[in-house]
Amino acid sequence: MAINQARLWSRLHELSQFGKQASGGVTRFSFTKEERQAKDLVMTYMKEAGMTVREDAAGNVIGRKEGSDNTAPAVLIGSHIDSVPEGGIFDGPLGVLAGIEVVQAMSEAAVETVHPVEVIAFIDEEGSRFGFGMIGSRALAGTLLPEHLQQTDQNGITIAAAMQESGLHPDEINKAARYSETVKAYVELHIEQGKVLERAGQPAGIVTGIAGPLWTRWTIEGEAGHAGATPMNQRKDSLMMALQIIQFIEEETKKYTNAVATIGQISVKPGGVNVIPGETTFTLDLRDIEERDRDQIEEAITSYAQSLCADREMNIKIEELQRVAPAPCSKEIRAVMEEACLTMSLEPIFLPSGAGHDGMQFNDFCPIGMVFVRSKNGISHNPSEWSSEEDCGVGASIIYETVLRLTT
Numbered sequence: 181m182a183i184n185q186a187r188l189w190s191r192l193h194e195l196s197q198f199g200k201q202a203s204g205g206v207t208r209f210s211f212t213k214e215e216r217q218a219k220d221l222v223m224t225y226m227k228e229a230g231m232t233v234r235e236d237a238a239g240n241v242i243g244r245k246e247g248s249d250n251t252a253p254a255v256l257i258g259s260h261i262d263s264v265p266e267g268g269i270f271d272g273p274l275g276v277l278a279g280i281e282v283v284q285a286m287s288e289a290a291v292e293t294v295h296p297v298e299v300i301a302f303i304d305e306e307g308s309r310f311g312f313g314m315i316g317s318r319a320l321a322g323t324l325l326p327e328h329l330q331q332t333d334q335n336g337i338t339i340a341a342a343m344q345e346s347g348l349h350p351d352e353i354n355k356a357a358r359y360s361e362t363v364k365a366y367v368e369l370h371i372e373q374g375k376v377l378e379r380a381g382q383p384a385g386i387v388t389g390i391a392g393p394l395w396t397r398w399t400i401e402g403e404a405g406h407a408g409a410t411p412m413n414q415r416k417d418s419l420m421m422a423l424q425i426i427q428f429i430e431e432e433t434k435k436y437t438n439a440v441a442t443i444g445q446i447s448v449k450p451g452g453v454n455v456i457p458g459e460t461t462f463t464l465d466l467r468d469i470e471e472r473d474r475d476q477i478e479e480a481i482t483s484y485a486q487s488l489c490a491d492r493e494m495n496i497k498i499e500e501l502q503r504v505a506p507a508p509c510s511k512e513i514r515a516v517m518e519e520a521c522l523t524m525s526l527e528p529i530f531l532p533s534g535a536g537h538d539g540m541q542f543n544d545f546c547p548i549g550m551v552f553v554r555s556k557n558g559i560s561h562n563p564s565e566w567s568s569e570e571d572c573g574v575g576a577s578i579i580y581e582t583v584l585r586l587t588t
Contacts, residue, residue, distance in 0.1 A: 182580050183278075183285045185573030191277045192572070195221055195261070196269035205266035205563030210304035210315065211239070211342035218261050222276060222301050229284035231299065238319035238356040239303040239348055245283045247296045247587060253364035254296040255586045256546075257282060257579065258538055260305035260316070267306075268371075268565020270572075274553065275369045276301045278576035282583055293587035295364055302538050309333045309342075317538035321545045322357035329353065363546045365513060365586055368539045369575050370550060371567050375558035376531045383571040384578055385529040386517045387550035389469035390540040391438070392506035394478060396464045398422070398485070401495035404450055404458030416494050419448050419457040425485045429464065432480050438532045439468040439477055469506045469532045507540035513549030513582070520581030526574065535560075551578045 198218040199208030208214045219241050226233045226243030233243045244254070259275025279299035286293070300320070307313025312331040318324035329340040329350050340350035372378075377385050402418035426443055433441040442465040448457040468474035482498065489496040514530070521528040531552065539548045553575035556566040 181573055181577045182289065183281045183573065183576045185569060185576070187284075188277055188281045188572060188576055189569045191225060191280075192269060192273060195273050195277065199263065201266055201563070203266055203563045206263045206269055207265050207267070208261065208263040209309040210262050211309070211346045215262060216346070219301065222261060222280070225277070225280045226299060229280050230287040231280075231283060236319070236356040237348065237352045237354075238316050238324065239343065239346060240316040240320060240356065241301040243280065243283070243299045245287070245293075245297045247293045249294050250296060252295045253362050254298045255364050255583055256298050256300055256366045257368070257583065258300035258302055258317070258366065259368050259370060260302045260538060262304050262306050262308065264306050264308045264561045266563055267561050268559075268563060270371045270565055270567050271373070271560055272305060272370075274371060274567070274572060274575075278369045278572070278579055281576055282580045285580060286584075291584065293584075295587040297583060297587055305538050310339050312339070314536070314538055314541055315339065316356075317541040319353055319356040320358055321541045322354075323541065324353055324356075326350075326353070360545050365510070365547045365549065366539055366542045367513065367549045367551075367579060367582055367586075368537060369579050370537060370552060371560060371565070372531070372552040372555045373535050373558065373560035374555065377529065377552060377554040378556070378558065380529055382527065382529045383554050383574040384526070385531045385552050386514055386521070387509050387533050387552055388514070388530050389506055389508040390533045390535075390537055390550070391440070391467035391469045392471060392474065392504040392540070393536065394466045394474060394503050395501035396466070397499040397501055398425070398462050398464060399497040399499070400425075400460045400489065401497070402458055402460075403456070405456040407454040407456055410456060415456055416492060417456050418460040418494065421489065421492060421494055422446070422460040422462055424488060425481070426462065428484050429481050432477055432484075433466070436468060436473050436477060438470065439466070439473055440534055441466050441477070463501070467534055469508065471506050474506070504536070504540070505543070507543035507548065509549050510547035513547050513586070516585050517549055517551060517578060517582050520578050520585065523581055524574070524577060526578075549582065551575050551582075
């Protein structure tokens with residue numbers, strides 16, 4: 181390996197001390213003291229790697245290693261260092277620290293690149309504090325709008341106010357945006373957060389694309405009634421109707437290779453043990469790396485639900501909460517990553533990402549590529565989240581070989 185695996189591992193655990201909880205998990209929200217401490221340590225690592233370091237208008241920490249042609253577009257390596265409540269130590273930080281390790285290994289080996297390399301620790305990917313994520317990557321891509329900064333946390337503090345408390349100027353957020361011609365590619369290392377690699381017996385894999393989530397809230401309006409006095413053939417039971425729709429959602433989604441559907445919330449009114457549910461509301465999280473497939477599933481289940489409700493003389497309302505386009509990874513970068521794997525005598529394996537990542541903000545901005553590292557038992561967003569030192573080293577090495585090929 182060109183990279184220093186032990187150094188990467190040591191830094192992962194050192195960084196995990198900021199926001200560490202009694203459970204062993206990490207709670208590190210954006211624009212907090214814990215995140216500031218973590219950012220300062222990351223900046224120290226970047227300087228040790230020989231990079232010039234700055235913090236942009238959004239709060240992103242950026243380290244840069246110049247190339248022999250500093251007018252050439254840069255290759256970006258990025259991820260985040262914020263966490264979910266009681267999260268693990270790998271989700272986000274592994275990608276940032278691996279990027280730093282790539283640059284430091286290059287510097288120690290006196291590797292000179294033509295293109296500059298930049299490592300970015302993005303502010304607030306998770307969205308745990310404000311319910312609005314990928315703040316830093318949106319800012320860099322130029323898609324973060326002033327109205328987004330009015331999102332509030334549970335204490336009523338807006339993103340804009342939190343930025344000001346951190347010494348940033350929210351009215352200057354546009355200064356964080358980059359011109360696409362200054363960026364050649366974006367690559368990211370991340371834990372898988374699933375079991376595909378573990379079941380395949382592979383330490384790392386190449387991501388084919390990042391699924392785009394479609395969030396909707398469904399409300400079925402039936403008729404409340406007495407549980408004992410209303411015959412089954414005379415009921416307008418909204419919950420039973422919702423369950424039929426949910427069963428169809430599962431059956432329809434299973435027809436597609438990469439699609440997933442989740443009913444994350446469900447509630448009934450009036451909610452009495454002896455009352456027929458008059459109104460049932462549930463949420464649907466529908467994802468696929470192919471937007472066409474996701475939209476076909478959406479159309480099929482919507483048509484089925486509307487027809488079923490009409491037959492039973494019940495009302496249905498579907499509210500769209502979020503629609504994000506999937507982000508396919510660049511075929512060219514995937515080919516470079518495949519070549520990197522073969523150089524390391526590693527069998528290339530390809531898999532989609534069901535979870536969202538900062539890279540999806542750059543799909544219309546520059547070519548993107550991702551590498552996943554095997555996750556133990558597929559656990560993530562949990563203190564038990566774990567990837568081995570060896571697997572982290574393999575993933576970082578694939579990124580090293582990829583960046584080497586993209587920059588020379």
